[in-house]
Amino acid sequence: MTTLNFQIAQEVEATAPPPIPLAAAWGQTYLSSHPSEQNIFPGPLLNLSQGVPGDPPHPSLLSRLSETSSDPQAARYGDILGERVLREAVAIETNHRYSLPSSPSGHKQDEFHSELNNDHKHSSLNNDQIQSNLNNDQIHSNVNHEEKPTNSSSESDSKFGKGVITWEDVGITVGCNMAFIVLLHTLCTPFKSSILLPLPSYFNHTMSLSLHSVKPIFIPSLPENEFRPSLIEARKSLEKQSEIEPIKAIVLVSPNNPTGATYSPEELRDWYDLAKEWKVALIIDETYKDFVDGVPHDLFELEDWRGTLVSLGSFSKGYRIPGHRLGTIFANPYLLERIATICDCMQICPPRPPQLALAPLLPSLREDISNSRISLKNRMDLFVPTVQAVKGWKVMSHGGFFAYVEFPSYLPRRDTQGKIGSEIVSRLLAEECGVVTLPGSFFMPSLDERWQEGTELLKVDKWIRFAVANVGDEVIRQLGPRLEMMNRLMEY
Numbered sequence: 001m002t003t004l005n006f007q008i009a010q011e012v013e014a015t016a017p018p019p020i021p022l023a024a025a026w027g028q029t030y031l032s033s034h035p036s037e038q039n040i041f042p043g044p045l046l047n048l049s050q051g052v053p054g055d056p057p058h059p060s061l062l063s064r065l066s067e068t069s070s071d072p073q074a075a076r077y078g079d080i081l082g083e084r085v086l087r088e089a090v091a092i093e094t095n096h097r098y099s100l101p102s103s104p105s106g107h108k109q110d111e112f113h114s115e116l117n118n119d120h121k122h123s124s125l126n127n128d129q130i131q132s133n134l135n136n137d138q139i140h141s142n143v144n145h146e147e148k149p150t151n152s153s154s155e156s157d158s159k160f161g162k163g164v165i166t167w168e169d170v171g172i173t174v175g176c177n178m179a180f181i182v183l184l185h186t187l188c189t190p191f192k193s194s195i196l197l198p199l200p201s202y203f204n205h206t207m208s209l210s211l212h213s214v215k216p217i218f219i220p221s222l223p224e225n226e227f228r229p230s231l232i233e234a235r236k237s238l239e240k241q242s243e244i245e246p247i248k249a250i251v252l253v254s255p256n257n258p259t260g261a262t263y264s265p266e267e268l269r270d271w272y273d274l275a276k277e278w279k280v281a282l283i284i285d286e287t288y289k290d291f292v293d294g295v296p297h298d299l300f301e302l303e304d305w306r307g308t309l310v311s312l313g314s315f316s317k318g319y320r321i322p323g324h325r326l327g328t329i330f331a332n333p334y335l336l337e338r339i340a341t342i343c344d345c346m347q348i349c350p351p352r353p354p355q356l357a358l359a360p361l362l363p364s365l366r367e368d369i370s371n372s373r374i375s376l377k378n379r380m381d382l383f384v385p386t387v388q389a390v391k392g393w394k395v396m397s398h399g400g401f402f403a404y405v406e407f408p409s410y411l412p413r414r415d416t417q418g419k420i421g422s423e424i425v426s427r428l429l430a431e432e433c434g435v436v437t438l439p440g441s442f443f444m445p446s447l448d449e450r451w452q453e454g455t456e457l458l459k460v461d462k463w464i465r466f467a468v469a470n471v472g473d474e475v476i477r478q479l480g481p482r483l484e485m486m487n488r489l490m491e492y
Helices: 020-033 059-070 084-097 109-121 153-160 176-187 203-211 231-239 265-278 333-346 352-358 362-388 422-433 456-460 473-489
Strands: 170-173 194-199 215-220 247-253 281-285 309-314 327-330 394-399 402-406 463-467
Touching (some): 020 422, 059 352, 084 170, 084 352, 084 362, 170 333, 176 203, 176 281, 176 309, 176 327, 176 333, 194 203, 194 231, 203 215, 215 231, 231 247, 247 265, 265 281, 362 394, 362 402, 422 463, 422 473
Parallel strands (some): 194 215, 194 247, 281 309
Antiparallel strands (some): 170 327, 309 327, 394 402, 402 463
16 A cells, blocks of 8 residues: 555544444445355344345435436535425424424425425426525525524524524434534534543544544443433533533433433433533434434423534434435524524535425325324333343343443453453444444444543443344344354353
8 A cells, every 4th residue: 555645634533433334344345255145043133233224215206206316406516404395394393203393484384385296296396486596506505694593692682583494494404423523523623622422432423533633522321220321420511521622512412322222301401500500502303303203302392402402313213214414403593694604615515406396295104103203112112031041131221223232251262362342342243143242332432442431430331232123023023043153152
């Protein structure tokens, strides 16, 4: 390999590489050493490593994607924070999902979507009712120049109303990870900021903090509390925060990645109150909210939510289009205007064909999302007893796409060189038994580092993450014999 004649940034070199390819390599080792015939034990590779939907998008969405992708107008620049038509549609869907009483722009929801469907049904994408700037290559800013957003939460709330999401509260990004990154850039000064986030932590969040030189302060989420973060410990961190690296936000993921823990509306209200008290942002990554029974929380009903709350979301899971990369940010329009500055440098505009495909379809896909939620719940109901029927294996928490599972206390083997931690268990489970998972260590700081007070109990490193959304029930049924095989390999 040719040596570089220049240097790579220290922050990049210091950031852990993406972990999914490593787990995929373990699976490839299994495939290369085992026959491909499915009737030979242990059988085919079972990939429960990545949080992706297993089913294709709904046929109506696939059809619309074909139409919008083939229209040359959709290849032009769009608005920085997404097509107005999708932002309006998302606002309506969010009002519906959170049982909010009103809809944006003075439309009745059904009337709005009826008009939208009629506009899209047989027309070209340059219809003025679909998007006013489709034929103007020079326009790719979504800032409302007629009335500049205000930094005052009370003024903003009086304009937009209590208990309603408007299109101006919605930004569209190139996936939810991009939403988090641009928010991080907007809120945090490198080397002078900290973020509170639960431990175990979603690795793309900690990687983003590392790349931007923002200090993570971990909130311990212990197994005895079903891996829910400790509000008491978070308050302690806020009370003793550094003046040099002040805390700018609290980040939560619910349902959680990796643990699956789902926070109740009451818990999220407590976190909101804590963030508001300390004048920091409460960022809730709600990527998996479509798989929560009932209303995920009632924070949007608060009159002043725009002063504290930022909610992130994704189209990848519920609508099953992860490759099309669309995410959402719900926030104060004043904050979104600042975020647009970052987005203009990083994305210019989100991909247009999926935006234009989704906009008229969202109400019609509610039943499909509901069916997916029920199907996933049934699969999790099969997964939990299947795993717990195997000696030494215990499901500690589950929800959304994931289950966090404690493995048996295995004794070291000659080829494991000491303590049996989660990475060794995940690797052997994949390479020897054909079950690909992610080790809990992928969601933790290095075990060699000094951990902050309150998090040391997680150093036992005895959990692995199973993703159950990308497989069928038949895969879950095969899991029990594979775990029993693992026990025999480890002489347990």
